[in-house]
Amino acid sequence: MRRFVVIGHRAITSGDFKLEDLCGGAGRLDVLLRSINSAFFLSHDIRRDMEMHLVLQGPPKPPRTIRLVGSELRYLNPDERSTGALIRNALMKKNSEEERSSPGIYISDRSYKDVLSTVPRESQVIYLKEDGKDIREVDLREDVTFVLSDDQDMTAEEEELLMDHGPEKVCLGPYSYHSDHCVLLVNNELDRRGL
Amino acid sequence: MRRFVVIGHRAITSGDFKLEDLCGGAGRLDVLLRSINSAFFLSHDIRRDMEMHLVLQGPPKPPRTIRLVGSELRYLNPDERSTGALIRNALMKKNSEEERSSPGIYISDRSYKDVLSTVPRESQVIYLKEDGKDIREVDLREDVTFVLSDDQDMTAEEEELLMDHGPEKVCLGPYSYHSDHCVLLVNNELDRRGL
Numbered sequence: 001m002r003r004f005v006v007i008g009h010r011a012i013t014s015g016d017f018k019l020e021d022l023c024g025g026a027g028r029l030d031v032l033l034r035s036i037n038s039a040f041f042l043s044h045d046i047r048r049d050m051e052m053h054l055v056l057q058g059p060p061k062p063p064r065t066i067r068l069v070g071s072e073l074r075y076l077n078p079d080e081r082s083t084g085a086l087i088r089n090a091l092m093k094k095n096s097e098e099e100r101s102s103p104g105i106y107i108s109d110r111s112y113k114d115v116l117s118t119v120p121r122e123s124q125v126i127y128l129k130e131d132g133k134d135i136r137e138v139d140l141r142e143d144v145t146f147v148l149s150d151d152q153d154m155t156a157e158e159e160e161l162l163m164d165h166g167p168e169k170v171c172l173g174p175y176s177y178h179s180d181h182c183v184l185l186v187n188n189e190l191d192r193r194g195l
Numbered sequence: 196m197r198r199f200v201v202i203g204h205r206a207i208t209s210g211d212f213k214l215e216d217l218c219g220g221a222g223r224l225d226v227l228l229r230s231i232n233s234a235f236f237l238s239h240d241i242r243r244d245m246e247m248h249l250v251l252q253g254p255p256k257p258p259r260t261i262r263l264v265g266s267e268l269r270y271l272n273p274d275e276r277s278t279g280a281l282i283r284n285a286l287m288k289k290n291s292e293e294e295r296s297s298p299g300i301y302i303s304d305r306s307y308k309d310v311l312s313t314v315p316r317e318s319q320v321i322y323l324k325e326d327g328k329d330i331r332e333v334d335l336r337e338d339v340t341f342v343l344s345d346d347q348d349m350t351a352e353e354e355e356l357l358m359d360h361g362p363e364k365v366c367l368g369p370y371s372y373h374s375d376h377c378v379l380l381v382n383n384e385l386d387r388r389g390l
Contacts, residue, residue, distance in 0.1 A: 020276065031273075034229075034273070043346070043371035043372055043373055078225065080275045080276070081275070081276070151238070174386050175237050176239070178236055181383075184380070188372075188376075188380055191368045192369065
């Protein structure tokens with residue numbers, strides 16, 4: 001299983017936003033939508049062995065977590081707008097317990113800490129960070145969880161919570177890349193290893 | 196110089212489309228917009244040493260070519276909608292000769308064949324294709340041009356035109372990836388080589 005946890009620091013936590021304003025009013029939700037595309041799309045296929053958690057921490061009611069499950073996903077298209085509509089549908093739900101909004105898309109009030117606690121103990125945990133070891137030189141396991149942040153760095157508190165899970169710090173090249181680009185580069189490396 | 200040439204087989208060739216309908220009415224223009232994002236964005240930076248040609252071949256007046264020049268680009272944001280607006284502005288122009296629409300964005304009536312003829316003779320030409328040699332094992336030059344197609348394969352005629360430029364066939368991994376994902380994987384490989 002491949003797993004991504006992405007923190008959306010300002011991402012809106014209600015369905016009260018316009019699909020024409022995914023960057024501004026929705027608190028850079030666009031970054032998370034592109035990360036969904038990078039996580040799940042192959043040409044003419046969806047990655048089934050993939051789970052993604054998007055932790056939304058913006059107003060009005062943080063935290064909320066969207067969980068996407070590749071083996072169940074339907075109605076996902078590559079463009080930002082239609083993915084934004086699926087996520088907005090999820091954010092319309094009011095339960096705090098996890099609830100399904102559409103096939104493969106779940107919503108809950110889980111915090112970042114809660115999400116980390118759902119990661120199976122046997123999973124390798126990797127913190128994507130510019131000063132980490134090059135991914136091409138890192139042993140990767142079949143069950144692997146990558147944790148990263150949106151366009152803002154993790155806070156000291158978020159880093160500390162992650163440290164409890166003994167992550168390895170890994171980087172993806174000589175530059176700093178957008179979150180969705182990071183997700184894609186990881187997928188390609190795992191593809192090449194047959195993982 | 197890094198250079199990408201991307202063919203948009205059905206991409207609309209007028210500015211007469213809605214930003215709410217980039218996938219349908221605009222002939223999968225969304226694929227090309229995401230490729231722009233992959234070509235130019237680093238975290239908090241734009242790739243300056245980059246040129247991209249998008250060859251639009253859809254109705255009503257094909258062909259038209261959008262050329263983006265990294266060293267001059269302004270007003271580019273990562274989201275599809277705002278990039279779509281910049282491209283729509285370019286498509287409003289009526290000249291057949293190349294004309295600047297906004298800083299770093301040019302529009303002309305150049306065909307795919309015309310575009311290939313503008314590639315400098317000293318540039319290495321690479322055809323991104325699933326049955327090519329793995330990019331990690333290919334010598335890459337500092338001036339390199341990657342040619343690829345949108346979500347539809349190149350036609351036999353398009354392949355033949357490309358063959359006149361002596362391309363090397365190169366692949367990016369064991370799977371077939373979306374065009375924008377291909378552009379990003381190429382960028383990362385070039386970054387790692389310091390090219």
